[in-house]
Amino acid sequence: MAEIHVFLCGDVMTGRGIDQILPFPSDRRLHEPYVEDALDYVALAERRSGPLPRPFAFSYVWGDALGEWAARAPDVRLVNLETSVTTSDEAWPKGINYRMHPKNVPCLLAAQIDGCCLANNHVLDWGRAGLLETLDTLRGAGVATAGAGRDLDEAEAPAIFEVPGRGRVLVFSFSEPTSGSPRAWAAGAHEPGLAVLEDLGPQTARRVAARVSAWKRAGDVVITSIHWGGNWGYEVPREQATFARALIDEAGVDVVHGHSSHHPKGIEVHAGKPILYGCGDFLDDYEGIKGHESYRGDLTLMYFVRLDAPSGRLIELRMVPLRIHRFRLNHVAHADARWLAETLHHEGQRFGTEVVLDEDDTLLLRWTP
Structure with missing residues (x-):
């Protein structure tokens, strides 16, 4: 059986406090209303x-x-990058603005x-000039992008x-206003x-289905990454579940990759295709x-x-499972792995999925075909 192996995660926030180290x-x-210095987040941690x-090394x-990446060797490594990569000072007046210096992009390359995926509520924090610099920086470093562009x-x-030898992976990225993405951030014709x-x-x-069908060829694997909902x-919400299932049934999507929640949420398998309703933060500066x-x-x-x-x-x-500690991703204690497994098992029951803790403290999804 030919397989395609993909790594996914939730929000990667390499701006603000992490950018400072x-x-x-x-x-x-x-x-921000209460914090004027990014180093205050370092001090909290x-x-x-x-x-x-x-400073830390880029890989720290x-x-x-x-x-884990080296041992499991996924074919594609995909993240939701929830920060602008720019030196722009054109702060969008929204209260919280993330940015990473373009010279720190080797941090992403180290991984x-x-x-x-860029369609989220922080990539335009430093204006359209900051977005364009983000696109140029990432693409110049050889990192592909989806969900943002110079036009619609x-x-x-x-x-x-x-x-x-196995095919293509197509990744579409969308943001939905309930995640806090201003409607004014939508790309236009020009x-x-x-x-x-x-x-x-x-x-x-149906509109997403038309977009997917315009690109998808026989044998392609399609991932639709969506930034939606609260933290x-x-x-x-019922409308999320209905929409995700429609993407699978009508748009030919194979994986729905949801994010915005600061913690992992329940998982569904619909028609043999996974729906990750919320992957949680993967890396942030919230410590403390x-x-x-x-x-x-x-x-x-x-x-x-x-x-397949x-x-x-x-x-x-x-x-x-990993734990963010000292602005670093660390292996977890057995009790923490068990807590995550039990939580996701409980939240998956409404969708007919189970999560079990394996002997190596990894979590394995089970579902009824």
Whole structure:
């Protein structure tokens, strides 16, 4: 059986505090209601976990994830990059603005990231000039992008990855306003911006289906990455579930890759295709910030998805639990892995899925075909 093996994760936020501990920190000034200096987020983490020597090597933040990638060798590594990569000072007046200095893009290269989904509520934080610099920087570094562009056609075009001898992986990226993405960020016929879903109704699903069919060839695996919903809570709105299933049934999508929640959410398998309703933050600078502790936002997951190459059907979904500590991804204690497995098992029951803890403390999805 020919397989395509894809790595997915939730939000990767290499801006703000994390940017400050990398070799080329951006201007520290912020425009937040209560925090004016990005180094304050570093100080919060140090208060919680002890001193952080600076600057770190570009590979530091990935920590134990590097060994997992090397051992599991996915064909494609895909992240939702929730930060602008720019020196622009054109802060969008939205209160919280993330950016990473373009000279820190080797941080992404250290993880061998193949593609970045950009349709989210932070990639335009530093204006359209910042978005254009983000696109130029990533593409100049050899990192593919989806979900943002110089015009609507480019924003809605997929990132395409060739897997030699097995086919192509097409990645479409969209943002939905419930995630906090301003509608004004939508790309236009001649204006840079994001691929924004007007809503999650049937007409929008048909529009996405038309976009997918314009690109998809027989044997292609299609991933649709969507930034939707709020940051906290396990509820999956009915309109999200209906929309995700419609993408599979009508648009020929093989994986729905949802994100925006700061913690992992339940998983569904519909018609043999996985729906990840919320992958949680993968890397952020929230260490030391109080509130929502019951969701264990410091725990994160690496999603390794094995798909049948001709049909796109799910063969295996294995998740590796990690913990963000000292701005680094670390292996977790057994108790933390068990907590994640039990939480996702509980949240998956409404969708007919089970999550079990394997002997190596990885999480394995089970479903009824």
